Amino acid sequence: MSSAGDVARLRQGLYRFFGGTMLPPEPVRMEALLAAGRYLETMGIADYSFSRQWASLMHVMDVTATADSLAAEYVKLFASSTDAAFCPPCESYYVAAGDGAATAEVVTELQGEYHRLGLVLTTATAPADHAATQLEVMSMLCAREASAWQTGDVAAALAMLATESHFLRRHLGKWFPKLRSRVRASTAGPLYRSLIDSIHAFLIHDRDLIHGLRRDAGVLV
Amino acid sequence: MRVVTLACRDERTSPVPALEGVTHVPDLCADPSVIDPHVAGADRLVLVVHPEDVTLATLQRHVRAAGIDPMTVQYVPAESIAQDATRMPVILAGVMARAAALADGEPEHVRPVFGGTRSRREFLTMPRPHYEPVPHIDESICVSGNGCASCVAVCPRNAYARSGPRVLFDKYACVSCGRCITECPTGAITEPTTNAQALRAQIQAMVEAAETPIGVAFVCRRRRRFVVDSGWYELEVPCAGMVPATWPLATLLLGAGSAAIVPCTGVGCHLGQDSRVDGAVAGAQVVLTSAGIDRERVTDGPGRILEPIAPVGDLDDPFGTHGPAEVALAVRDAVPSNGPVVAHGPAMPLGVVTIDPDTCTVCVTCTEVCPTGALASETSDGHVAVSFDASTCTGCGQCVPACPERARGAIHVDRRLDTAALSAGRRTLVHSATPLCESCGRPIASAAMLDRIGSLLGAEHAGTLSYLARRCLDCRGTG
Numbered sequence: 001m002s003s004a005g006d007v008a009r010l011r012q013g014l015y016r017f018f019g020g021t022m023l024p025p026e027p028v029r030m031e032a033l034l035a036a037g038r039y040l041e042t043m044g045i046a047d048y049s050f051s052r053q054w055a056s057l058m059h060v061m062d063v064t065a066t067a068d069s070l071a072a073e074y075v076k077l078f079a080s081s082t083d084a085a086f087c088p089p090c091e092s093y094y095v096a097a098g099d100g101a102a103t104a105e106v107v108t109e110l111q112g113e114y115h116r117l118g119l120v121l122t123t124a125t126a127p128a129d130h131a132a133t134q135l136e137v138m139s140m141l142c143a144r145e146a147s148a149w150q151t152g153d154v155a156a157a158l159a160m161l162a163t164e165s166h167f168l169r170r171h172l173g174k175w176f177p178k179l180r181s182r183v184r185a186s187t188a189g190p191l192y193r194s195l196i197d198s199i200h201a202f203l204i205h206d207r208d209l210i211h212g213l214r215r216d217a218g219v220l221v
Numbered sequence: 222m223r224v225v226t227l228a229c230r231d232e233r234t235s236p237v238p239a240l241e242g243v244t245h246v247p248d249l250c251a252d253p254s255v256i257d258p259h260v261a262g263a264d265r266l267v268l269v270v271h272p273e274d275v276t277l278a279t280l281q282r283h284v285r286a287a288g289i290d291p292m293t294v295q296y297v298p299a300e301s302i303a304q305d306a307t308r309m310p311v312i313l314a315g316v317m318a319r320a321a322a323l324a325d326g327e328p329e330h331v332r333p334v335f336g337g338t339r340s341r342r343e344f345l346t347m348p349r350p351h352y353e354p355v356p357h358i359d360e361s362i363c364v365s366g367n368g369c370a371s372c373v374a375v376c377p378r379n380a381y382a383r384s385g386p387r388v389l390f391d392k393y394a395c396v397s398c399g400r401c402i403t404e405c406p407t408g409a410i411t412e413p414t415t416n417a418q419a420l421r422a423q424i425q426a427m428v429e430a431a432e433t434p435i436g437v438a439f440v441c442r443r444r445r446r447f448v449v450d451s452g453w454y455e456l457e458v459p460c461a462g463m464v465p466a467t468w469p470l471a472t473l474l475l476g477a478g479s480a481a482i483v484p485c486t487g488v489g490c491h492l493g494q495d496s497r498v499d500g501a502v503a504g505a506q507v508v509l510t511s512a513g514i515d516r517e518r519v520t521d522g523p524g525r526i527l528e529p530i531a532p533v534g535d536l537d538d539p540f541g542t543h544g545p546a547e548v549a550l551a552v553r554d555a556v557p558s559n560g561p562v563v564a565h566g567p568a569m570p571l572g573v574v575t576i577d578p579d580t581c582t583v584c585v586t587c588t589e590v591c592p593t594g595a596l597a598s599e600t601s602d603g604h605v606a607v608s609f610d611a612s613t614c615t616g617c618g619q620c621v622p623a624c625p626e627r628a629r630g631a632i633h634v635d636r637r638l639d640t641a642a643l644s645a646g647r648r649t650l651v652h653s654a655t656p657l658c659e660s661c662g663r664p665i666a667s668a669a670m671l672d673r674i675g676s677l678l679g680a681e682h683a684g685t686l687s688y689l690a691r692r693c694l695d696c697r698g699t700g
Contacts (some may be wrong), residue, residue, distance in 0.1 A: 004347050045280070047349045049331050050287050160306055181361075201328035208332050208392065209350075215393060 002044060004157065004213075005149030010043045011206060012142035018199045021133035022078075022089055023125060025070040034061055050201035057198040064191045073189050085186040087179060091129035094175040109135075113167070117141070131179070134172050135199075138164060138206075158217055165210045172203055222321045225260055226313060228269035229299055231283045240309060242317075243269070252579075253283050265320035267295045267313065286591035292331060292354050292413035293323040311454060319419045319427035326413030329357040332392045354414045355392045362409035363388065364592040364626045371617050372401035372410060372563040377492040396491050399459030403570065406592040406615040408542035412629035414442075414512050415458055417540035420468075424475045424672040427454050428529075436526045439464045441485055445450055450523040455479070461485070462494025465660055466504030466638070467548040469519040471539035479518050480505075500568035507564040508549070513556045524646040528629055530555050545570040546612040546643050553623030553640040561641040568637045571643075572616025574609050580631040582670035583607060583653040587620035587632055597647070605667050606652035611642035626673075658693035665693045 017040060021035050022175040037058050045051045064070060070158040078089050091110070096102035116121065119137060141164045148157035176199065183196045226242055229249035246255050250271045260266055266289055268280075281291040295316040301308075333350035358372070366386040373381040373388060380395040381388050402410045424437055436453040441461045456472075458464060461482050469480035484490060484498040498521065504514040516528055533551045538544050549571065553562045574596060576587075583605050585598040595614035599606050616636040624632045653667035665671070666689075675686045688697070 002349075007347060027619055044284055046282050049281075049285070049291075049333065049352050050328065051282075051288065052288065053328070055286075055288070135285060204328040205333065212333055212335055212350075 003149065005146050006044070007209075008041065008142050008146035008149055008157075010045070012139050012146055012207075013043065014045075015135050015139035015142060015147060015200060015207055018195075018202065019132045019139060021199075022130070022132040022135065022197050024079075025074050030061075030070070034058075037061065048205060050198065050205045053194070053198040053201040053219060057194045060190050060194045064189075069189070070191060075169050077186065077192055079185065085188070087182040087186055087188075089131040090127060090174050091134070091171060091175045094178040110171070119162070131172070131176070131199075134167075138167065138172070140168065158214065161214055165207070165214065168203065168207050168210070173207055176200060176203055222264045222268075223262060223265060224265040224321050225263040226267040226269070226317060227256060227259055229271060231271075240313065243313065248258065253280035256280075257287070260289065261568060262286070263287060263289060264285065265289060265293055265295075265317075267297065267316050269297045269299050269313075271298060278349040281351055282349070283452075290323075290325045290390050290413065290501035291352060292523050293320055295320045303658075308454070311427050311435070311471065315423040315427040315454065319423035321614035322415060322419040322422035323413065326354070327357055327599040329392075330354060330411070330413040330459065342431040353397065354412055355395050355397055356390070356399070356410050356412045356686075358388065358390055359409045359411065360387075362407050363405075364407055364409070367590045367592060367619070368623060369406065369590070369592045369617065369619050371404045371406060371457050374615065375400045377494070396492065397459050398494070399463035400492075400494070400497075402459075403463045403465050404617075406542075406617040412536060414457060417538055420456065420458075420540045421471075421475065421538075423456060424472055424477060425591055432588045434526050434529055436479040436481060436523055437469075437472045437477045438483050438523060439468065440483045441490075443485075452526045453523040460490070460492060460494060462492060462497040464498070464501055466501045466508065466564070466566065466568045467545040468540060469501075469505045470508060470552055471536070471548045473518055473530055474533060474536060474548060474555070476529050476532070476541065478529050479520070479524065481520045481522055481524070483522055489505055497568060500566055504564055504566040504568040504638075507566070508562055509550055511562045512552045512559055512563055514552070538583055542615075543613065545615075545638070549638045549640055550643055553556070561639065563640070564638045565636065566610045567636055569638050570615055571611070571636070571638045572614040572618070572634050573611050573618065573637045573639055573642050574614060575607075575633045575635070576607065577629075577631050577633075578651045580609075580626050580629040580672045581651045582626055582631075583651055583667035584625060584670055586625060590619050592617060592619060600655065601662070602662060603655055603657060604652055605655050605664070606649045608649045609646050610647040611639065627651070656690055656695050659691045660696040660699065663693050663695075 017033060017036050020029060023029065045054055076085050077087050080086060083163065092103040092106040095106055107128050114128065114137065119140065121128060121133065122162050141160060145160035148160055180200045181195050183192060224234050226244065228243050228245050230245040244259055246259065249255055251274060253275065284291045284294055295537060297312060297316055320640045325626050328550060331352040332355050334353055334452040335348060335350050342554040367387040370383055370388065373383055377398060377400065378394050378396050380391045381401065399412060399414065399415065402412055427435060427437065433452065437456050438453055439458050440455045441460055442457045442459060450478060461484055469482060472480040482498050484495050486562060489495045500520045502519060505519040509516045509518060512616055514530060517524060527559045533554050536551060537547055539548050549562060553559050585605065588596045588598040588607055593613045593615060595610050599608065616634055618634045621627055621632055621634055655667050656671070657663065658665050672688050674689065
């Protein structure tokens with residue numbers, strides 16, 4: 001038995017962790033992520049179905065997190081548009097299919113959504129439609145949900161679940177499966193294959209979890 | 222593939238038979254953590270437990286921690302063993318083989334369950350979720366883009382809905398009855414607890430483990446377990462209504478003496494699939510009769526167990542997408558003097574398409590929507606032809622609504638198992654000449670279609686028809 005706030009905190013941590021893994025694998029970042037992953041495991045990940053993919057990811061990270069080849073693989077997969085294995089981790093690539101106007105539309109819509117949520121992109125680490133950014137946004141929404149649970153504001157928590165559901169459905173839920181298919185078809189090494197599988201499993205689970213919670217609360221019929 | 226079998230040891234199941242390969246574990250039902258030392262390095266798990274005593278969320282947690290997909294775990298109720306311990310070797314051989322043949326599921330193959338509706342206040346504490354299996358559509362195989370909506374049509378809970386070219390699935394509306402799985406013409410829908418290889422493996426293992434002929438009964442995993450007659454063994458499926466007529470026939474071909482599809486007791490199937498079960502049993506019996514085999518080998522409940530029919534050689538994939546044709550031909554071959562075997566009915570997972578050459582315009586639309594390629598077109602040397610191969614037709618009927626001449630009866634699908642049609646291979650149903658464009662030399666349309674257009678336009682528009690018959694769509698109006 002845990003509280004709904006605990007679950008939201010765990011999800012906040014997982015979104016943050018996965019967002020970090022989609023950024024360039026600098027040694028300091030990878031070490032921090034590995035430590036964060038180990039901490040998250042103490043928060044009850046084993047209770048959830050995506051823990052199988054998670055366990056596999058942590059095992060691969062243990063072995064490869066500091067390998068020099070990671071940076072090269074990251075560039076090959078996610079940054080080098082001239083590489084045959086290129087799998088851009090950006091929504092516009094999959095939704096706009098190379099159309100410049102449509103790409104701008106995706107990014108503008110996202111920036112508008114961030115603005116409505118009271119969020120502003122403060123660094124140039126990743127663009128608005130990058131997986132790392134969208135995962136970080138979900139992390140922030142989960143943090144707000146967790147706070148609402150902790151103050152006993154059930155209505156606010158359920159409203160935040162609705163916002164999370166909307167964002168997932170409109171963005172990550174729509175294009176991340178396509179990124180996963182592309183990575184699987186590419187020559188990705190074990191870390192990034194395992195990472196994308198793990199994120200995919202978590203996103204599917206989170207969509208179901210949010211839906212299930214809202215249904216049990218009588219918000220959905 | 223390492224399969225570990227653990228049996229709960231408590232006073233209710235004593236005397237627990239000592240069997241090779243089965244480890245008895247005290248308090249297994251009450252404390253699932255006791256499985257940890259036993260499942261290290263295992264790929265699959267079989268549990269003999271008292272299901273009502275097991276906290277599923279905790280058990281699944283420990284199974285996952287061992288690296289095993291919880292949806293592949295096979296459960297054997299300890300009570301059924303206690304009733305008749307002599308049956309245990311056959312039951313265990315079957316479920317162990319089934320477990321080994323299951324594949325790990327995808328993340329989409331489960332849904333979390335938190336325990337039902339709660340008040341808003343109760344949300345401040347949450348139980349751990351357990352997970353239930355649900356079907357999942359592989360969109361890379363699904364042909365909904367061609368207009369296929371077989372899953373939408375058969376789902377008793379409206380869990381599927383069309384949205385443009387896609388089919389959307391609501392896993393919370395789904396009750397995992399599996400009707401969509403056997404109805405899908407391309408095998409795009411899968412469920413993690415049941416697949417063609419697992420069914421085959423379980424039947425074969427039970428047949429091999431038994432010392433006398435056995436009966437195999439397809440039973441719904443939700444229904445109360447019936448007291449199995451001596452010699453009968455259960456084969457759990459998501460719902461008896463998902464079982465097509467060819468599955469009990471395949472069971473006989475794999476060496477069982479008799480087979481049954483058992484409908485739910487009492488008020489009947491809560492999904493309204495009773496008539497479907499009746500149809501599948503009746504359909505299998507018609508096939509057997511047509512093949513000169515005792516029809517009572519397939520029933521709707523445990524009956525007399527007969528000697529197995531003669532082996533007909535190895536079957537490739539009798540429960541798979543192309544299994545029905547293979548099973549039909551094997552049933553025919555089971556009696557050497559047999560003529561063609563023919564059986565009609567909605568539970569037949571096979572179809573035969575007929576096309577009326579007088580009304581068909583050979584527009585080939587039917588071939589474009591056919592999900593299995595049973596209908597195909599070929600264009601060559603100023604001719605176009607539509608051909609049909611019965612061995613790949615599932616009788617889904619997608620071709621009928623797509624036909625522009627359906628109102629005139631140009632195409633018809635009969636849900637029919639017909640070994641003569643299956644043996645015929647691919648044959649041409651209709652063909653027509655295709656006049657070539659006088660400008661670019663490419664085919665314009667079939668002559669049959671131009672004739673049809675001419676009859677619709679009438680004599681007063683002969684000039685228009687003449688023009689249409691000389692130029693293709695791209696070259697019209699270009700001088």
